[in-house]
Amino acid sequence: MEELLKFAPRPTGAGAMFQMLRDGQPRTRADLAAATGQARSTIAARIDLLMSAGLIVPAGEATSTGGRPPATFAFNPRAKVVLAVDLGAQHARIALTDLASTVLAEADAPLAIAEGPDVVLSWVAEQGEKLLAEADRERGDLAGIGVGLPGPVEHSTGHPIMPPIMPAWDHVDTPGILRKHFDVPVLVDNDVNIMALGEHRAAWASVDNVLFVKVATGIGSGIIADGALRRGAQGSAGDLGHVAVPGAEEVPCRCGNVGCLEAIASGQAVADKLASEGLDAHRGVDVVALVRGGDLRASAAVRQAGRDIGSVLAACVSMLNPSVIVIGGILADAGEHLIAGIREVVYRRSLPLATQHLRIVTSQTRGEAGVLGASAMVVDHVLSAAAIDALAGA
Amino acid sequence: MEELLKFAPRPTGAGAMFQMLRDGQPRTRADLAAATGQARSTIAARIDLLMSAGLIVPAGEATSTGGRPPATFAFNPRAKVVLAVDLGAQHARIALTDLASTVLAEADAPLAIAEGPDVVLSWVAEQGEKLLAEADRERGDLAGIGVGLPGPVEHSTGHPIMPPIMPAWDHVDTPGILRKHFDVPVLVDNDVNIMALGEHRAAWASVDNVLFVKVATGIGSGIIADGALRRGAQGSAGDLGHVAVPGAEEVPCRCGNVGCLEAIASGQAVADKLASEGLDAHRGVDVVALVRGGDLRASAAVRQAGRDIGSVLAACVSMLNPSVIVIGGILADAGEHLIAGIREVVYRRSLPLATQHLRIVTSQTRGEAGVLGASAMVVDHVLSAAAIDALAGA
Numbered sequence: 200m201e202e203l204l205k206f207a208p209r210p211t212g213a214g215a216m217f218q219m220l221r222d223g224q225p226r227t228r229a230d231l232a233a234a235t236g237q238a239r240s241t242i243a244a245r246i247d248l249l250m251s252a253g254l255i256v257p258a259g260e261a262t263s264t265g266g267r268p269p270a271t272f273a274f275n276p277r278a279k280v281v282l283a284v285d286l287g288a289q290h291a292r293i294a295l296t297d298l299a300s301t302v303l304a305e306a307d308a309p310l311a312i313a314e315g316p317d318v319v320l321s322w323v324a325e326q327g328e329k330l331l332a333e334a335d336r337e338r339g340d341l342a343g344i345g346v347g348l349p350g351p352v353e354h355s356t357g358h359p360i361m362p363p364i365m366p367a368w369d370h371v372d373t374p375g376i377l378r379k380h381f382d383v384p385v386l387v388d389n390d391v392n393i394m395a396l397g398e399h400r401a402a403w404a405s406v407d408n409v410l411f412v413k414v415a416t417g418i419g420s421g422i423i424a425d426g427a428l429r430r431g432a433q434g435s436a437g438d439l440g441h442v443a444v445p446g447a448e449e450v451p452c453r454c455g456n457v458g459c460l461e462a463i464a465s466g467q468a469v470a471d472k473l474a475s476e477g478l479d480a481h482r483g484v485d486v487v488a489l490v491r492g493g494d495l496r497a498s499a500a501v502r503q504a505g506r507d508i509g510s511v512l513a514a515c516v517s518m519l520n521p522s523v524i525v526i527g528g529i530l531a532d533a534g535e536h537l538i539a540g541i542r543e544v545v546y547r548r549s550l551p552l553a554t555q556h557l558r559i560v561t562s563q564t565r566g567e568a569g570v571l572g573a574s575a576m577v578v579d580h581v582l583s584a585a586a587i588d589a590l591a592g593a
Numbered sequence: 594m595e596e597l598l599k600f601a602p603r604p605t606g607a608g609a610m611f612q613m614l615r616d617g618q619p620r621t622r623a624d625l626a627a628a629t630g631q632a633r634s635t636i637a638a639r640i641d642l643l644m645s646a647g648l649i650v651p652a653g654e655a656t657s658t659g660g661r662p663p664a665t666f667a668f669n670p671r672a673k674v675v676l677a678v679d680l681g682a683q684h685a686r687i688a689l690t691d692l693a694s695t696v697l698a699e700a701d702a703p704l705a706i707a708e709g710p711d712v713v714l715s716w717v718a719e720q721g722e723k724l725l726a727e728a729d730r731e732r733g734d735l736a737g738i739g740v741g742l743p744g745p746v747e748h749s750t751g752h753p754i755m756p757p758i759m760p761a762w763d764h765v766d767t768p769g770i771l772r773k774h775f776d777v778p779v780l781v782d783n784d785v786n787i788m789a790l791g792e793h794r795a796a797w798a799s800v801d802n803v804l805f806v807k808v809a810t811g812i813g814s815g816i817i818a819d820g821a822l823r824r825g826a827q828g829s830a831g832d833l834g835h836v837a838v839p840g841a842e843e844v845p846c847r848c849g850n851v852g853c854l855e856a857i858a859s860g861q862a863v864a865d866k867l868a869s870e871g872l873d874a875h876r877g878v879d880v881v882a883l884v885r886g887g888d889l890r891a892s893a894a895v896r897q898a899g900r901d902i903g904s905v906l907a908a909c910v911s912m913l914n915p916s917v918i919v920i921g922g923i924l925a926d927a928g929e930h931l932i933a934g935i936r937e938v939v940y941r942r943s944l945p946l947a948t949q950h951l952r953i954v955t956s957q958t959r960g961e962a963g964v965l966g967a968s969a970m971v972v973d974h975v976l977s978a979a980a981i982d983a984l985a986g987a
Binding site: 212351360361407408420422424425427429430431432433434435436437438439441442443445446448454456510511513514515517518519520521522548549550551552553555556588 | 606745754755801802814816818819821823824825826827828829830831832833835836837839840842848850904905907908909911912913914915916942943944945946947949950982
């Protein structure tokens with residue numbers, strides 16, 4: 200017991216050793232022994248095991264400090280592949296990635312989610328086969344499938360739950376249907392959650408507390424806290440589209456309530472407002488085109504949407520204390536107007552302790568966020584420390 | 594690699610085995626082998642190790658299924674003790690607990706935090722010695738000290754950061770000062786965070802997503818998400834006292850902003866409002882006394898405070914999707930008025946998916962929440978799976 204209280208805790212299994220290697224850097228047996236505090240013989244046995252599973256490969260020799268130069272080993276992300284699927288309201292994208300979430304092949308299509316699970320998931324299966332062939336990989340190389348859906352998803356089962364814009368998908372066993380085509384683990388989540396995961400891994404991997412906000416037809420967010428996605432009890436965490444905006448009580452929302460952020464500041468809401476002023480705007484993409492064309496009414500409307508979003512994000516900053524807020528979705532493409540409005544209100548309205556190190560930035564992964572996140576979700580599952588420990592029987 | 598994708602991941606170290614035993618139930622070697630999937634020889638070695646550390650003890654014999662009845666083993670929470678300290682604005686409480694956070698001895702005093710670190714931490718050291726003597730334990734039995742402070746705390750260092758009501762504590766090395774008296778790990782956190790932890794462990798241990806709200810002189814909250822306390826980037830997560838309340842823009846707050854929840858609905862704010870109407874109310878405790886005495890203006894004011902708190906909690910429900918919201922703090926003692934106002938707004942204003950299983954309840958641990966949480970924080974640290982794995986050198 201005495202020793203216990205003196206040592207800094209440090210995970211020591213084969214899985215923990217493998218997680219170190221996942222950064223792609225080659226390491227010698229001595230490096231790994233020093234980093235894990237394990238005996239050289241233990242490290243050697245674990246390297247043999249991970250080599251035989253194909254998960255690590257020899258990576259040349261390190262610089263010698265005298266005598267025979269020691270061999271190095273590195274993660275082999277090509278050992279397996281992942282199908283990453285981002286299904287939006289009107290658009291579908293699918294990518295085949297390796298275990299480092301590098302895209303090997305990709306396809307997309309103007310496919311409406313409202314076509315229902317049969318049509319949409321058949322498309323996924325068909326495109327999945329095509330991408331495997333294109334990348335010259337076999338079905339046996341597939342480690343898993345990750346899917347993002349534009350609605351609430353019970354993550355533990357992968358079932359959509361009462362999804363407003365895709366009623367035909369309610370409680371549909373999405374993983375079960377895809378497993379008829381590919382007998383691998385299938386993980387499903389809400390599209391904004393996988394975008395948050397994709398953006399976090401690709402652009403902010405070293406930051407533990409990130410809030411990703413999508414401003415598109417609707418408004419939603421994904422919460423990274425202490426380094427992991429937080430989904431809440433029913434998987435609906437991050438749903439800021441239906442938070443009330445102060446002073447907007449007269450605006451009805453499609454959810455049945457009034458004054459919801461989505462009814463005031465989404466791409467659709469801004470387009471509707473501009474259309475009512477006689478401008479040619481039907482959807483968020485039209486708003487972006489107007490702003491880019493120099494229309495001042497459109498810029499002003501986007502900036503006001505930013506302020507309204509900022510008034511809700513100020514509360515999120517107090518509650519979640521993130522280091523970074525990333526703004527994605529189509530309306531983020533309207534230059535600096537959206538983010539300027541957001542910053543204006545958040546920095547005025549939140550406490551100094553929570554904003555002194557806070558950054559508010561636009562998405563770096565843009566349209567790729569969803570497939571990158573879907574891939575990362577699957578890779579994390581099949582290569583988790585616990586999964587590797589189980590493989591090692593440690 | 595193939596096996597990897599078929600097995601459900603399962604942590605397998607000595608630490609994971611010990612976490613199973615922390616529920617206090619006696620188990621045989623065979624139980625533990627079955628539950629962990631480990632070889633009987635591995636289990637036997639780990640039991641010997643934990644026995645020699647005093648962390649588990651023999652717990653009699655299981656019912657035999659023929660032959661010699663097998664021995665059982667159980668967690669020994671008396672192996673070590675913890676000092677748990679809850680320092681409020683005007684009141685201090687200290688408890689000596691075992692490793693199951695059961696209180697063995699306790700003391701409290703009307704001690705103002707504004708007296709500063711020298712006075713307050715000397716009191717802690719002195720009372721700590723007294724409680725050890727009272728419980729007949731030695732200094733060497735102390736596993737650690739947990740402290741809650743009424744202000745923002747950088748949890749990694751244990752330093753208070755710009756704490757508004759305790760300016761003399763800014764960046765004071767609280768753990769360092771206490772370690773001069775007791776050479777053990779000292780963990781420090783915000784008082785509402787440790788209350789959230791204490792309430793979670795004592796009353797909602799099986800619920801992964803809980804929001805604890807303290808309504809006292811000020812208003813704050815602690816967030817349990819995916820089973821653990823989430824502190825955010827600077828440790829200020831859960832700070833809902835300074836979120837803006839819609840329609841209250843004319844009310845100034847001591848933070849320099851306007852319309853903050855704390856300026857409108859805290860125990861102090863309600864007392865000030867009632868005093869301005871000629872009632873004898875100086876602090877939250879006076880409000881509770883008036884409500885209990887049947888004063889209708891006081892009940893109505895508390896109910897309105899509940900509605901205002903509810904308008905902010907509705908946003909928290911959308912963002913965090915908790916299963917349970919627990920209301921604690923002095924104003925929660927004013928019967929059902931506060932919680933009725935909260936429920937009224939939250940259930941009207943949040944989406945059905947997030948509220949269909951949501952419970953809003955009053956604290957069960959009340960004044961004990963802080964010391965229970967401070968104890969749990971220390972126990973989690975010194976008995977973590979990683980700490981036990983390190984002890985085992987696995």
